[in-house]
Amino acid sequence: MDTRSYPRTLFPGSLIVLSAVFLHAIIAMPVFPADKPGDAVRIGVLAPLSGPYAAGGTSFVQAATLAAEQANSEGGVLGRRVEVVAADTQGRVDVAKSEALRLVSREKVSALVGAYLSEETVGVMEVAASHRKVLIVPVAATAEITDRVRDEPARYRYVFRVGYSIPQWAELVVAFLSDRSVRRYAFVGAGIRWNRELGDALGRTAARAGISPAYVSYYSPGNPAFDPVAVAAAGSAPDIVVLGDPGRNSVSFLKRLREVAPGLPVFSIGGALGDARLAASLPLSGPLFVQAAAWSGASAAATEYAVRYERRYGAPPVGYSDTLPYDAVGVLAAAWRKAGSLDAAGAIAALEMGAFQGVAGTYRFDADHQARWGTGPGDLRGTVVRWERDGARIVFPPR
Amino acid sequence: MSPLPQVLLDGLVAGGAYALMAAGMSLILGVVKVVNLSHGAFFTLGAYVAYAMADRGIGGPVAVPLAAAIAFAFGVFLGKSFINPARSHPFALPVGTLACALLFEQAAQLAWGPHPLAVDGGAPWPGPFGVVVRRWGAVAFLASAAILGALRILLVCRPGLPLKLVAEDEEIASSVGIDVEAVRYLTFGGACAMAAAAGALLAPAGAITPTMGRGPLVLSLIVVIVAGMDSVGATFLLSIALGVLGNACAYYLSPQWSYVALLCSVALLLSARPTGIVAVPGRRD
Numbered sequence: 001m002d003t004r005s006y007p008r009t010l011f012p013g014s015l016i017v018l019s020a021v022f023l024h025a026i027i028a029m030p031v032f033p034a035d036k037p038g039d040a041v042r043i044g045v046l047a048p049l050s051g052p053y054a055a056g057g058t059s060f061v062q063a064a065t066l067a068a069e070q071a072n073s074e075g076g077v078l079g080r081r082v083e084v085v086a087a088d089t090q091g092r093v094d095v096a097k098s099e100a101l102r103l104v105s106r107e108k109v110s111a112l113v114g115a116y117l118s119e120e121t122v123g124v125m126e127v128a129a130s131h132r133k134v135l136i137v138p139v140a141a142t143a144e145i146t147d148r149v150r151d152e153p154a155r156y157r158y159v160f161r162v163g164y165s166i167p168q169w170a171e172l173v174v175a176f177l178s179d180r181s182v183r184r185y186a187f188v189g190a191g192i193r194w195n196r197e198l199g200d201a202l203g204r205t206a207a208r209a210g211i212s213p214a215y216v217s218y219y220s221p222g223n224p225a226f227d228p229v230a231v232a233a234a235g236s237a238p239d240i241v242v243l244g245d246p247g248r249n250s251v252s253f254l255k256r257l258r259e260v261a262p263g264l265p266v267f268s269i270g271g272a273l274g275d276a277r278l279a280a281s282l283p284l285s286g287p288l289f290v291q292a293a294a295w296s297g298a299s300a301a302a303t304e305y306a307v308r309y310e311r312r313y314g315a316p317p318v319g320y321s322d323t324l325p326y327d328a329v330g331v332l333a334a335a336w337r338k339a340g341s342l343d344a345a346g347a348i349a350a351l352e353m354g355a356f357q358g359v360a361g362t363y364r365f366d367a368d369h370q371a372r373w374g375t376g377p378g379d380l381r382g383t384v385v386r387w388e389r390d391g392a393r394i395v396f397p398p399r
Numbered sequence: 400m401s402p403l404p405q406v407l408l409d410g411l412v413a414g415g416a417y418a419l420m421a422a423g424m425s426l427i428l429g430v431v432k433v434v435n436l437s438h439g440a441f442f443t444l445g446a447y448v449a450y451a452m453a454d455r456g457i458g459g460p461v462a463v464p465l466a467a468a469i470a471f472a473f474g475v476f477l478g479k480s481f482i483n484p485a486r487s488h489p490f491a492l493p494v495g496t497l498a499c500a501l502l503f504e505q506a507a508q509l510a511w512g513p514h515p516l517a518v519d520g521g522a523p524w525p526g527p528f529g530v531v532v533r534r535w536g537a538v539a540f541l542a543s544a545a546i547l548g549a550l551r552i553l554l555v556c557r558p559g560l561p562l563k564l565v566a567e568d569e570e571i572a573s574s575v576g577i578d579v580e581a582v583r584y585l586t587f588g589g590a591c592a593m594a595a596a597a598g599a600l601l602a603p604a605g606a607i608t609p610t611m612g613r614g615p616l617v618l619s620l621i622v623v624i625v626a627g628m629d630s631v632g633a634t635f636l637l638s639i640a641l642g643v644l645g646n647a648c649a650y651y652l653s654p655q656w657s658y659v660a661l662l663c664s665v666a667l668l669l670s671a672r673p674t675g676i677v678a679v680p681g682r683r684d
Binding site for chain 2: 054059225226227228248252259275281282
């Protein structure tokens with residue numbers, strides 16, 4: 001005989017508490033503007049709002065929402081309100097594609113902004129191309145995006161990127177390393193596509209400037225093994241460690257590195273360490289530089305944006321995963337105004353020909369629909385800050 | 400100077416962390432006989448408690464027991480209200496505990512936001528031969544050894560007898576007057592407290608995010624599968640071995656090979672001893 005006794009129903013108290021938790025979750029969920037189609041101009045924003053990249057994705061959607069509010073305060077687009085319809089990609093290609101399809105076919109958005117990871121964005125490009133919707137790419141950096149536009153312009157002419165591409169990123173990083181008289185660097189990051197492409201591009205671009213890699217390593221996101229990577233990176237005696245990780249692992253690696261090499265300079269290019277809430281508890285025994293698209297104090301527009309962002313969301317922007325989506329929505333709204341219609345062909349013509357003022361500077365697109373970032377005249381240059389105990393100080397470009 | 404001592408020491412610390420998580424998981428598997436996929440969520444809970452305390456200027460000596468107490472209360476509640484009633488449905492528990500973990504991740508994201516948070520770990524101690532001893536690492540390793548030692552003593556002494564009896568045969572345990580359900584939910588709570596203590600101890604090691612418990616959950620499952628559920632000592636030693644192996648592979652081969660080497664070792668060990676490296680013969684089913 002089975003002497004075990006199992007209650008037939010769940011403990012009633014647990015059901016009450018679970019219901020309360022669910023209700024609280026629903027009530028406390030971040031609220032973005034109303035999503036019903038109507039007179040408003042709807043922009044579909046794709047970013048990971050859950051999972052390992054939720055931090056960057058949340059800033060992404062917050063900044064896009066702020067840009068829509070800013071556009072509305074300036075009279076909207078063609079006399080209509082701008083609405084952001086956010087979709088959670090979960091950092092997964094399949095989800096990003098299905099959400100893009102939902103935004104286009106069911107939510108009837110006029111254009112798309114996103115996604116976050118390179119892998120996701122390449123998937124979303126297909127949806128934008130097949131449904132003939134303008135797609136503005138803010139942060140995904142893979143060279144494949146511009147390669148596709150170049151190789152198949154008729155199919156992918158809807159795709160524009162406001163963020164920097166991998167070759168441009170490498171050029172910006174090398175410009176900073178040269179300014180710091182770096183001769184040997186160590187490059188460390190997660191073994192994801194973006195880091196590997198950037199590590200390779202950085203090696204090629206740095207070689208032309210006489211800078212060589214002392215150590216290059218990509219750790220597994222599943223089991224990052226920070227300790228031996230930090231020991232090996234410090235042991236290679238570089239002038240600086242370039243840290244490419246875009247997520248929380250950058251914090252863990254920085255801590256480990258500072259424990260074995262307290263004074264070694266670190267240049268974080270993944271964006272995560274630009275968070276002021278985090279910087280207060282980071283070890284600053286050595287210089288910590290952070291690359292950003294723009295930073296408060298770099299220009300009047302950047303300062304105004306930072307103040308507005310902090311007032312709206314209670315924390316300063318990180319300067320990358322928020323600033324570029326903000327500019328993406330601003331550029332899109334300006335292109336529609338310039339074209340005088342929401343028609344994709346009109347917007348594409350306006351984007352190809354025009355110059356658009358944003359937080360990071362003036363955006364102009366080249367023949368491959370890539371915003372011009374770099375060190376040439378008229379290029380967007382980005383900003384590098386150094387964290388200090390009392391906040392961040394802009395150190396590059398030199399003024 | 401050779402980096403080998405540093406790599407080995409870091410491996411010891413990493414192994415100690417795996418052991419603390421794995422011991423709790425092993426207890427739940429052995430006594431409650433449940434694959435608890437919410438174990439990582441309790442690790443995360445412990446880290447957030449440590450952060451909340453550090454934010455108020457309160458250090459680890461208070462944060463770790465507090466985290467364990469909160470997790471114990473949650474664990475007992477979960478064990479009593481969900482685990483015990485649902486045990487008769489074989490697929491309900493893994494799915495249910497996974498749902499609890501996801502619910503906790505969402506709740507943590509709502510409470511603290513998705514952005515990484517950090518706890519200051521203090522400056523490391525300089526050791527001999529150029530080795531750096533991480534303050535949090537040393538504390539976590541010693542605490543891990545102490546907690547596992549206490550668990551080992553409990554299991555061989557009279558107060559641990561109900562645990563062993565329930566693990567061995569619930570019918571016999573029940574027939575001698577042991578409240579099997581109470582043992583199950585109290586064990587579940589105790590194991591959750593161990594996971595939370597691990598989270599609080601290791602909070603200064605990295606970034607605190609809602610999803611930070613996923614990695615330790617997988618590693619603890621690996622340790623439990625290989626070590627079996629019968630020996631605390633084997634769990635501890637295997638955790639140390641895996642920590643050292645992972646670190647050595649990451650340093651001498653490549654960081655990405657470290658995980659592959661870990662999983663290959665596990666596969667080889669399991670193919671040689673499918674019941675785990677420590678199997679007790681003659682257990683009744």
